[in-house]
Amino acid sequence: MGAVNNHATPSGKDDASLPEMPLAPHERVLEALAVISIGALCLTICISILSRAAGRSIIPDEVQWVELMMIVIITGPLAVTFAKRMSIGVEVFTAWATGRALRILAVLGHVTGLGFLSFLLWAVWRLLANAWQTGEYYKGVVDIPNWIGAALFLFCLAVAWGRLALMIVLDLKTEK
Amino acid sequence: QSLTFSDYGPNRGARAAALETFGANLAEQGIDLTFFWGGSLIGGRGTLQGLADNVADMGSVVGFFTPAQLPLYSIGDLPVENSDTWIGMSAMHELAKTNDALKAEFDAAGVHYVSTYSTSPIQLICSDKVDSLDDMKGLRVRASGPYGDALTELGAEVVRMSQADVYQALDSGLLDCNQNYYYSIVAYKQYEVANQILALDWGQNMSFGIFMGKATYEGLSDVAKAAIDAAGDAFIDIYSESLIDGLKSDRAALEGEIDGNAIDITELADADKKTLRDASNTQIEAWVARVGETGGDGKALLAEYHEIIDRKKAELDKQGYPWAR
Amino acid sequence: MDPITLAILASGAAFILLVMRVPIAFCIGIVACVGLLLRFSWAPGTELDLVRGLRPTLSIIGTTAYGFVSNYPLSMIPMFIALGHVAFAAGITTDLFDVLNRRLRFLPGGLAVASVTGCSGFSAITGSSVACAAAMGRIAVPEMVRHGYDKRLATGAVAAGGTLGSLIPPSLLFVIYSIFTEQSVRELFVAGIIPGILSLFGFLLTIFIWCWLKPSAAPRLAQQDTAKTSAARDLISLWPLFLLLAIVIAGIGFGFFTPTEAAAVSLMSATLIGLARKKLDWRNLTDAAKITVQQTAMIFAVAMAAKIFATFVSLTRIVPTVLDLIQGVDPSIFIVMGAIVLLYLVIGMFLDSIGILVLTLPFTVPLVESMGMDLIWFGVIVIKLLEIGLITPPIGLNAFVIKSVAPKDISLGAVFQGCAAFLALDFVVLGLLLAFPVLSLMLL
Ligand code: NA
Ligand code: NA
Numbered sequence: 046m047g048a049v050n051n052h053a054t055p056s057g058k059d060d061a062s063l064p065e066m067p068l069a070p071h072e073r074v075l076e077a078l079a080v081i082s083i084g085a086l087c088l089t090i091c092i093s094i095l096s097r098a099a100g101r102s103i104i105p106d107e108v109q110w111v112e113l114m115m116i117v118i119i120t121g122p123l124a125v126t127f128a129k130r131m132s133i134g135v136e137v138f139t140a141w142a143t144g145r146a147l148r149i150l151a152v153l154g155h156v157t158g159l160g161f162l163s164f165l166l167w168a169v170w171r172l173l174a175n176a177w178q179t180g181e182y183y184k185g186v187v188d189i190p191n192w193i194g195a196a197l198f199l200f201c202l203a204v205a206w207g208r209l210a211l212m213i214v215l216d217l218k219t220e221k
Numbered sequence: 222q223s224l225t226f227s228d229y230g231p232n233r234g235a236r237a238a239a240l241e242t243f244g245a246n247l248a249e250q251g252i253d254l255t256f257f258w259g260g261s262l263i264g265g266r267g268t269l270q271g272l273a274d275n276v277a278d279m280g281s282v283v284g285f286f287t288p289a290q291l292p293l294y295s296i297g298d299l300p301v302e303n304s305d306t307w308i309g310m311s312a313m314h315e316l317a318k319t320n321d322a323l324k325a326e327f328d329a330a331g332v333h334y335v336s337t338y339s340t341s342p343i344q345l346i347c348s349d350k351v352d353s354l355d356d357m358k359g360l361r362v363r364a365s366g367p368y369g370d371a372l373t374e375l376g377a378e379v380v381r382m383s384q385a386d387v388y389q390a391l392d393s394g395l396l397d398c399n400q401n402y403y404y405s406i407v408a409y410k411q412y413e414v415a416n417q418i419l420a421l422d423w424g425q426n427m428s429f430g431i432f433m434g435k436a437t438y439e440g441l442s443d444v445a446k447a448a449i450d451a452a453g454d455a456f457i458d459i460y461s462e463s464l465i466d467g468l469k470s471d472r473a474a475l476e477g478e479i480d481g482n483a484i485d486i487t488e489l490a491d492a493d494k495k496t497l498r499d500a501s502n503t504q505i506e507a508w509v510a511r512v513g514e515t516g517g518d519g520k521a522l523l524a525e526y527h528e529i530i531d532r533k534k535a536e537l538d539k540q541g542y543p544w545a546r
Numbered sequence: 547m548d549p550i551t552l553a554i555l556a557s558g559a560a561f562i563l564l565v566m567r568v569p570i571a572f573c574i575g576i577v578a579c580v581g582l583l584l585r586f587s588w589a590p591g592t593e594l595d596l597v598r599g600l601r602p603t604l605s606i607i608g609t610t611a612y613g614f615v616s617n618y619p620l621s622m623i624p625m626f627i628a629l630g631h632v633a634f635a636a637g638i639t640t641d642l643f644d645v646l647n648r649r650l651r652f653l654p655g656g657l658a659v660a661s662v663t664g665c666s667g668f669s670a671i672t673g674s675s676v677a678c679a680a681a682m683g684r685i686a687v688p689e690m691v692r693h694g695y696d697k698r699l700a701t702g703a704v705a706a707g708g709t710l711g712s713l714i715p716p717s718l719l720f721v722i723y724s725i726f727t728e729q730s731v732r733e734l735f736v737a738g739i740i741p742g743i744l745s746l747f748g749f750l751l752t753i754f755i756w757c758w759l760k761p762s763a764a765p766r767l768a769q770q771d772t773a774k775t776s777a778a779r780d781l782i783s784l785w786p787l788f789l790l791l792a793i794v795i796a797g798i799g800f801g802f803f804t805p806t807e808a809a810a811v812s813l814m815s816a817t818l819i820g821l822a823r824k825k826l827d828w829r830n831l832t833d834a835a836k837i838t839v840q841q842t843a844m845i846f847a848v849a850m851a852a853k854i855f856a857t858f859v860s861l862t863r864i865v866p867t868v869l870d871l872i873q874g875v876d877p878s879i880f881i882v883m884g885a886i887v888l889l890y891l892v893i894g895m896f897l898d899s900i901g902i903l904v905l906t907l908p909f910t911v912p913l914v915e916s917m918g919m920d921l922i923w924f925g926v927i928v929i930k931l932l933e934i935g936l937i938t939p940p941i942g943l944n945a946f947v948i949k950s951v952a953p954k955d956i957s958l959g960a961v962f963q964g965c966a967a968f969l970a971l972d973f974v975v976l977g978l979l980l981a982f983p984v985l986s987l988m989l990l
Contacts (some may be wrong), residue, residue, distance in 0.1 A: 052817075059909055064897050076836065076839065076840075079839035079843075080832060080835040080836055081627075082834065082839075083624055083628060083835050083838060083839055083842075086624075086625070086810065086987075087625065087628075087810045087813050087814055088814075090621075090807050090810035090811070091810055091811060093807075094802060094803045094807055094810075094811065096565045097853040098802055108618045111618050111621050112616040112617065112618055113616065114621075115615060115616055115617060115618070115620065115621055115624075116615050116616050118624050118839055118842055118843075119615045119624075119842055119843055119846040119850075120615060120843065121839065121843070122839045122840045122842070122843040123843050123847065125840060125843075126840050126843050126844050126847075129840070131572070131840060131950075132569030132570075132571065132572070132844060132847070132952060133569060133570050133844060133946050133949055133958060134564075134567045134568060134569045134570060134958070135565065135567065135570070135939075135958060135959075136567060136958060136959060137955055137957075137958075137959040138565045138566075138567070139565075139566065139567045140959075142567070146822060150566060150567045150568075151567075152573060153566055153567075153568060154566075154567060154568040154569050157563060157568045157569075157573065157576050158569060158571075158572040158575075158576075160576045160579075161571070161572050161575035161576040161579060164575075164576075164579040164603075164604070164607055165575075165579075165607060165611055167604055168603075168604040168607035168608035168611065169608050169611065169612065171604050171605070171608055172608040172609070172612055178792075186911070192698070193852060194612070194616050195612065198611075198612060199616060202691060209972055
């Protein structure tokens with residue numbers, strides 16, 4: 046895993062933490078998209094401010110574009126944070142755990158997450174189906190259809206779901 | 222019988238008070254409403270779908286959020302000449318209850334129409350003196366819907382922003398003006414940060430109202446259905462009376478010194494009124510064209526709407542408001 | 547099933563999962579989803595019918611989650627997280643803290659004092675507690691740790707300092723409160739000033755006491771190190787920071803942009819300053835962006851789950867039920883007010899600020915009003931309680947944000963331990979505000 050954890054700061058107590066998992070190419074792509082989105086979001090707002098100060102706002106439906114970018118920024122890197130075990134949890138009560146116990150707790154976490162994400166995935170799938178059927182859109186200059194945001198959300202969630210499932214397999218495999 | 226009601230707004234102000242009365246009327250008929258205020262159950266944007274999916278039994282639907290599912294319903298937001306709140310609301314209510322095209326639209330969205338809200342006529346509140354439509358050219362104005370399109374056409378730089386953010390935006394000078402209504406100017410305390418009102422007395426926003434999930438409604442007993450429909454009818458008079466009374470008192474309060482803030486209200490000149498009417502007609506034509514693209518007959522609906530408005534107008538001239546008869 | 551039983555069972559289940567190190571987002575997320583499903587499929591007095599409950603459950607999860615991730619005002623948070631990283635990479639913040647460390651040598655816990663004060667300044671601009679914690683957590687915590695500060699003091703100071711965001715005007719929470727109570731926004735803003743300053747003093751006092759009891763928590767620089775540069779040169783070296791502040795303050799003040807937009811403007815400015823000083827390049831800029839989006843994803847995962855949980859809590863009607871119960875038992879002012887404070891503290895353990903406002907105000911405001919209490923004062927109390935909720939375990943959003951953006955080896959437990967020290971005096975401040983409404987109302 047040496048190639049992937051160059052972002053990690055050494056924790057000094059490696060025996061008490063589980064390793065980061067290597068990222069899949071599509072997870073890197075989603076993360077890159079989130080990085081592009083954050084730059085684009087900043088630019089969108091700044092251009093909008095400048096053009097407004099100059100007399101006429103030149104970005105139509107700015108709010109809606111920002112909202113779409115927010116979806117990618119928030120949910121695009123989810124899979125990466127799961128692979129890097131970045132999720133915030135309460136460690137005080139299980140500080141005693143090492144090795145095997147820690148791995149079991151991690152699997153419990155992934156399973157719970159998989160359950161939550163399954164609900165989300167199903168719910169957003171319905172949202173997408175509905176947006177597609179009704180052709181609903183945001184009333185504005187461009188009339189951006191709702192299904193675009195729902196599709197982005199669904200895709201990012203699906204990748205995150207896949208990562209959690211993979212984490213269960215990987216953690217159980219190390220167990221043997 | 223117990224039903225849940227999801228509202229996107231706070232349990233304050235004229236609309237909430239009217240809703241409470243609506244709930245009390247239903248309670249007398251044995252139907253208990255449990256209100257969820259402030260979008261604590263479903264946000265405004267999701268209410269239509271939430272009703273269709275039985276998240277709540279009843280709720281406040283804002284047509285603006287679902288232009289594809291309720292294209293004809295957006296007729297209520299058009300700047301037609303209906304500036305008397307009761308005429309507008311009762312006409313919109315009758316149209317929504319009797320027009321087959323609108324009914325089909327509600328059916329397809331999975332909801333049953335119960336009653337109509339209104340914003341009361343549209344005014345403009347500004348931080349600096351704006352005497353005429355000409356003064357408005359180049360100013361940054363927050364506006365929404367067809368009114369925003371019309372103001373753009375009249376030369377304003379229209380900004381889309383939620384009413385809750387307007388206070389700070391007017392205060393910092395980010396916005397010069399805001400499209401608003403007397404009660405809402407008072408509710409959001411915008412007179413604290415802007416002291417000029419241009420009395421446009423323009424059309425009202427009425428494409429929002431009380432709806433039920435279709436399946437929920439159809440699952441009710443005939444007695445309960447009748448009680449709800451009757452409460453919906455009564456709501457029109459309850460709410461329009463409160464809006465009309467509020468209009469007078471809010472305007473009077475603003476004209477006096479409200480909380481130590483002196484407000485200037487400027488009436489629109491006749492020439493400007495005509496300009497506004499012309500801009501409105503352009504928007505109405507654009508609406509008919511847009512509805513036509515989706516296969517709807519906007520012209521027919523509009524004709525029926527006007528016919529009802531004229532009838533309500535005659536009724537008002539002859540008999541006065543229902544609560545004063 | 548009885549909704550109250552359901553709410554209690556759900557909280558218990560969430561707590562058990564939390565203890566077992568399950569990530570917080572997953573705990574409250576799954577409990578909220580299952581809770582909603584049971585609530586919709588098991589109406590009181592009927593049989594369990596999962597098929598009937600599934601449709602509304604999925605509908606509400608979908609719209610709530612989507613509404614939360616596609617939210618324009620919340621764009622402020624990733625922008626300010628990014629600002630923290632970019633300002634660090636551009637060397638702006640390191641310079642600042644080196645200068646502060648030299649110049650504040652006489653002050654016990656000087657850097658912590660500077661951080662907390664910086665937070666109050668930041669909050670005066672943004673009006674968002676979480677955004678404040680996001681930026682200051684990245685800026686101040688690593689610097690304090692670098693200068694040998696106790697990690698608990700470093701993180702606690704910033705997490706607590708971040709809670710000034712909504713009390714010191716301007717403040718979005720006060721605007722929302724004003725809509726629910728028809729009170730003057732301007733008066734609410736003014737009423738928040740003294741309580742805000744009082745809270746700030748409470749935090750500063752906490753730092754002094756901490757450093758007095760345990761001087762090693764905040765080591766001071768030796769005398770000879772401070773003489774190296776002149777005060778004037780130190781001040782001049784901070785020009786990028788002053789430029790940044792000037793742009794943001796003038797921009798909001800003169801109405802060029804909103805506080806939400808200010809986040810993007812300050813990020814853009816910091817980036818341009820960093821590029822101009824040749825401290826930023828493509829590589830560390832993309833690195834900063836990568837870490838930003840990862841941290842954003844983590845924080846929003848928790849907040850989104852909390853939002854769904856809030857919907858579930860709303861549906862159980864536990865808030866009005868509990869308030870009715872208390873009023874029935876003893877309707878005296880002290881008991882009711884005490885119960886309301888307790889209610890906000892308990893709910894504040896689990897939910898986000900805006901969620902709590904829309905959930906509780908429809909019930910608490912009429913109650914407080916009927917007892918003849920001042921609604922401006924009550925507003926200050928509610929906002930103060932919400933701010934306290936941001937740093938109380940188990941769900942303390944500010945603590946999570948600090949945990950996410952601070953160096954990796956600082957545990958959540960350490961952050962909450964730090965918060966606990968600051969909470970002690972914060973409760974004293976809350977007590978004062980409760981006992982003496984004049985503190986909130988004297989400037990009106
Ligand atoms: Na603030
Ligand atoms: Na908390």
